[in-house]
Each structure stands twice: as structure tokens, then as C-alpha cells.
Amino acid sequence: MFIVFEGIDGSGKGTQARMLADYLIRRGKKVVLTEEPTKELFTGYFTRILLRSKDTPHPKTIALMMAADRNEHVEKIIRPALEAEEIVISERYYGSSFVYQSLQGVPDDFLNYINRDFPRPDVTILVDVPAEVAMERILGRAHGNDGLVQKFEQLEFLRSVRQKYLEIAEKAGFVVIDGRGSPEDVHQRVLGALRDHGL
Numbered sequence: 001m002f003i004v005f006e007g008i009d010g011s012g013k014g015t016q017a018r019m020l021a022d023y024l025i026r027r028g029k030k031v032v033l034t035e036e037p038t039k040e041l042f043t044g045y046f047t048r049i050l051l052r053s054k055d056t057p058h059p060k061t062i063a064l065m066m067a068a069d070r071n072e073h074v075e076k077i078i079r080p081a082l083e084a085e086e087i088v089i090s091e092r093y094y095g096s097s098f099v100y101q102s103l104q105g106v107p108d109d110f111l112n113y114i115n116r117d118f119p120r121p122d123v124t125i126l127v128d129v130p131a132e133v134a135m136e137r138i139l140g141r142a143h144g145n146d147g148l149v150q151k152f153e154q155l156e157f158l159r160s161v162r163q164k165y166l167e168i169a170e171k172a173g174f175v176v177i178d179g180r181g182s183p184e185d186v187h188q189r190v191l192g193a194l195r196d197h198g199l
């Protein structure tokens with residue numbers, strides 16, 4: 001079983017992925033909790049450097065780098081676990097490319113082509129929150145003060161990413177979960193949705 005969590009930064013997808021993994025482990029399941037960009041593979045390391053790079057890589061370069069990391073992720077972590085009948089829970093997967101790289105202008109047929117061989121998740125859960133809620137959580141986490149202008153720009157960006165996620169969720173059949181409220185409230189919604197899907 002392959003479950004993916006998607007959502008804007010600060011939506012709580014990492015929190016929900018972890019809560020679901022803990023829930024399943026308590027029920028005796030074997031679970032692999034993982035994420036993209038990957039944390040332990042060299043491709044993830046390069047991807048994170050590229051994303052932070054000041055020379056602003058071309059959007060297609062980012063899409064290819066993400067797909068390269070995804071290929072390592074699939075071949076080294078996801079596929080072996082699925083073959084061992086373990087449950088794989090990934091925070092972000094190709095849905096993120098179809099949102100972020102598409103917003104950057106990479107054509108869908110290019111994204112479809114470079115992502116076509118990757119295993120399809122059994123379910124993709126979109127943890128949906130308004131941009132303001134995500135921003136509050138991000139600021140709470142960073143204890144930072146980024147300045148009002150930057151916050152406004154970030155808010156606008158989060159809004160456009162959220163819209164794109166909702167648009168793709170409808171086309172691709174993602175399960176949309178209301179991510180507002182306490183982590184436990186959201187967790188119960190996730191469990192309910194998985195039950196509704198017979199998972």
C-alpha cells in the first residue's frame with residue numbers, strides 16, 4: 001500500500017504522515033515513512049542545494065532534478081518496501097511536481113513524460129488549509145519575523161499553490177482533507193477518509 005500526503009508548506013502534511021505512520025505501527029503494520037526531496041539519498045541532497053541556489057535554475061531543470069531524486073527514491077526505498085508488502089507513506093511525490101513546476105510554466109506533457117514510469121500511489125491525501133493558516137503555522141515554527149512585504153509575497157504564493165493543488169486534486173482524484181483544527185482532529189479525518197476508500 002502506497003499513501004502520499006500533499007499540501008502547501010505548513011499545511012501539516014508531515015505531521016499527518018507521522019501520525020498515520022504511528023497509528024499503523026501501533027496496529028502491528030510495517031511502515032516506511034519517507035519524503036521528497038529525499039533526506040538520505042544523494043539526489044535529494046543535490047535537489048535541496050539546487051532549490052536554495054541563488055542562480056535560480058530553469059524550471060525544467062528543477063523538474064528533471066526532482067524526477068531524478070524521485071527515481072532514486074522509487075528504486076531504493078519505495079519499490080523495495082512495496083515488494084516486501086510494507087506500507088509506504090510519503091510526504092510529497094509527483095503531485096508536488098505537477099503543482100510547483102507547472103506553476104513555474106513547465107508544460108504538463110513534459111511533466112507527464114518524465115514522471116510516467118513511477119508507481120502510482122493507492123491514495124494521495126491533500127491536506128488543505130487556507131494560506132493564512134499555513135503561514136501562521138510556519139511562523140510559529142520558525143519563531144522568525146520575515147518582514148511584512150516578504151510575508152505578503154509568501155502569502156500570495158501560498159494562495160496560488162493552494163489553488164493549483166485543489167485544481168489538480170479534482171483532475172487526479174486526490175482525497176481532499178480539511179487541514180484546519182488540531183492535529184488530532186485532522187488525523188481523525190484522515191482515518192475516516194481512508195476507511196471510506198476501503199484502506
Ligand SMILES: Nc1ncnc2c1ncn2[C@@H]1O[C@H](COP(=O)(O)OP(=O)(O)OP(=O)(O)O)[C@@H](O)[C@H]1O
Pocket residue numbers: 007008009010011012013014015016091137138140141179180181182183184186
Ligand atoms: N493541525 C495543526 N494545528 C496546529 N499546528 C499544526 C497542525 N499541524 C501541524 N502543525 C504545526 O505546523 C507546523 C507545520 O506543520 P508540518 O511541518 O507538518 O507541515 P508540512 O506541510 O509538512 O510543512 P513543509 O511543507 O514545510 O514540510 C509545524 O510546526 C507543526 O507542528
Ligand SMILES: [Mg+2]
Pocket residue numbers: 013014015091
Ligand atoms: Mg513537512
